[in-house]
């Protein structure tokens with residue numbers, strides 16, 4: 001089920017519920033998807049009286065910004081959404097599992113007492129992005145949703161190739177195309193795509209994934225030129241090996257070979273990628289950055 005915020009609050013039933021992670025009450029609106037609209041809730045919460053959330057909100061240039069993060073249910077996307085929320089931004093969390101996103105939303109709402117939005121859907125589906133067609137208030141778009149697959153290219157089925165390209169490359173392109181329009185109209189905005197070091201380096205057994213990520217890097221560069229003229233910055237992060245669900249299933253031999261090849265001899269954390277995302281979101285001269293965070297793997 002998708003959760004969208006309606007055109008006007010009056011049109012649809014309201015369900016007031018309690019955040020499981022904080023004592024704050026917030027407004028949650030369930031509706032049939034039309035166009036995604038933000039709900040402005042005036043959260044009259046006093047964070048300093050909340051022993052759990054006390055002191056977690058930092059004042060930064062992300063305060064008051066609205067960020068749409070795909071792949072926000074887990075791993076890198078979740079870490080970026082958490083970081084942005086801690087810096088005072090409001091987030092729109094995108095993923096395919098409503099239950100998982102609800103959990104993330106609960107955690108985020110501890111940081112600022114504001115409501116964050118959830119949109120459930122498949123980023124590789126053009127119809128999903130239709131719901132955002134008229135949205136004009138997203139300041140930062142992070143495309144972190146992604147899937148991987150391991151098998152030699154000649155043994156990889158057409159369906160798998162299609163799914164990987166559709167999610168990683170098409171999903172990113174559709175998101176940028178849809179949300180970028182509003183940013184261009186505002187003459188302000190920042191897009192952060194999450195590709196992979198493999199998109200530059202290649203590697204055995206990941207041809208579809210590598211092709212999708214190489215596509216994201218090339219696409220980002222093209223877009224940085226197109227949208228830069230409208231004061232919209234477009235950048236891409238190239239993680240190496242990061243400890244998330246995506247790498248948790250690696251065979252022990254593959255993991256130890258990877259560790260051996262990384263000069264720093266350890267995998268990165270999702271928070272390391274959030275550091276890079278925060279930098280790209282706040283540095284006003286960052287456009288067309290291709291920022292690798294790989295513990296030095298790209299040097300070997």
Ligand SMILES: NC(=O)c1ccc[n+]([C@@H]2O[C@H](COP(=O)([O-])OP(=O)(O)OC[C@H]3O[C@@H](n4cnc5c(N)ncnc54)[C@H](OP(=O)(O)O)[C@@H]3O)[C@@H](O)[C@H]2O)c1
Nearest residue numbers: 071073074075076096122123145146196239241242244246
């Ligand atoms: N971990 C690494 O070592 C590493 C290295 C280089 C690049 N990356 C890239 O970093 C990004 C995040 O990876 P991760 O490690 O955080 O992976 P992860 O833990 O597996 O999380 C993947 C995220 O993408 C979402 N997702 C997948 N397919 C989707 C779809 N069709 N529509 C909407 N959401 C979808 C998942 O949400 P649901 O499953 O809940 O829908 C989940 O939130 C990916 O693009 C990945 O390629 C990761």
